[in-house]
Amino acid sequence: MRNYTRLIMAAILFLSVSCKSGEKLYNKGRYDDAVTAFVKKLQRRPQDAIALQLLPKAYQQSLQLHEDRVSGYLRSDDPLKWESVRREYRVLQHLYDVIHTSPAALSVVQPKDYRSAITGAQENAAQVRYERGMELLERGDKASAREAYDEFAATLKMVNNYRDARQRMEEAFELGTINVLVSRIEVRSPYYQFSADQFRDALVRNLQQRGVNRFVKFTDERFARGENIQPDEYLEMQFYDFEVGQTYVDRSQREVSREIETGSVKDTSGKVIKRYTTVKATIYITRKTVVSRGLLDYRIIDVANNQVLRTDRIPGSYTWVNQVGTFRGDERALSEEDKRQLGGVDAPPPPPQELFMLFTRPIYDQLARDLQSFYSRL
Structure with missing residues (x-):
């Protein structure tokens, strides 16, 4: 019984607050919101006197407010005024739809249908x-x-x-659309001669996927003629000073030891005494490193006047590492960190072509960001 009484009281309080909120909105001049609040109230209590009394006034005020705005827009020199007119008519049509959700609301208000007006404005x-x-x-x-x-x-x-x-x-x-042709990339190195086509393929594919700008299209120069594309700009790139360093080998060893429990005995008094022993091992680490580095120069050229629109130089480097770890002695002397350093397979450095692709990854990312920034100006 107490719970039922509480529910009744809560419902009365909710309806009272709802009615007051509609009045507050009306008194603050928020007539559109007031119309909606009064209609919701009449959906729950069709005989509510305050809602029946104030709904027609709130609707009339809304009607007058938006119609006045429409008149003002139509008198203005704004070339896009019909979009503003449509917006006002759509608000009034929303009120029309809201009022039609309540028979009690329709008994005191006959809202105006603005569908034809909206169509005309559109x-x-x-x-x-x-x-x-x-x-x-x-x-x-x-x-x-x-x-x-x-x-x-x-x-x-x-x-x-x-x-x-x-x-x-x-x-x-x-x-x-600006058609940007990515031209052949030259690799200038006194020691290595190979193509950077993989770099170019990855760059063009990534730029297309990134959607740098909807009005910018990147195309590999090799395919432009087949697609009958007339270039507006060229992206020219050259790699300078690409070099692969000597293989540096570092060998190290260190001694490790730990005390471990080997058992226990009792003395003459019966007390348990634990026994410990020290175990030892030697860790051997062989670490090979090869550093490859180079520079990328790029230029964006306007085809129409041969003007350089942007130019920059991007450095890049990559360090290849191969580590092999072994040990001699008692494995129990090794810590978890020691064990993580063990293993590995002794391998030779990758060929220069592979090292080239590895060192160009940070260059590739920076170039893509530069181009995205440059073409975002459109």
Whole structure:
């Protein structure tokens, strides 16, 4: 019985707070929110006097507020005013839908249907965006084409399949795209002669996946002719001073020991005495290292005027390590850290081509970041 009474009291308190919240919203001039609050109240209590009294007033105030805004937008010189008009009409249509969820609310308010007004505003907004896009597209330059693409995209958001906006958007995309051809990479080294095609393949693939900029397309120069791509910019790269150092071998050994319990005995008084002994071992470590290093110079060149748009130099290095660990003596003398240093297989250094790819990894990452930063300006 007590629980039932508590539930009744909680419900009464909730309804009281709900009603008061609607009144507070109305008194603060938040008429849209007040309409929603009063309708929710009437859904629960269709005979609520305060909600029935204030709902028509709140709706009328909302209607007046948004209609006044619409009038102001229509008098303005803002070329995109129809989008603002549509936004106001959509708010009023939302109130229309909310009120229709409650028969009690409909008994005191006859909301206005704005669906036709929204459609008209969307058509006008789409027309404005389309005309702006066409004007930009007719200029014929890449920067304007990219702006035109956004205008046609906005057109289709207003009205799907508006005229030929989708076709025009694709046209603007093609015109606005910068085709960057990644040329053959030279490796200048007095000791090694090989191609950096693997580096170039990985770079082009990664740049395409990163989506550096939707209007920038990277293509390997080897495939550009087959795809009939006309370049706008060239990315030229050269590796300098690539070298593989001598194999450095470091051999070391160290002695380790530990005291371990070997058992226990009792003395004449019966006391247990533990016995310990010291175990020893010698650890042998052979560590080979080879350092490879080099520099990458890159340039971005404008094909139209042969102007260098960006140039930089990126250093890189990689240290190959091979370690083999063995021991002699009593294994019980080894700590866990000692055991981690043991094992391994004695192996020769990788060939120069493999070391080249390993040392270029940090260069590759830095170059990708540089290009992403450079082309994000568009």
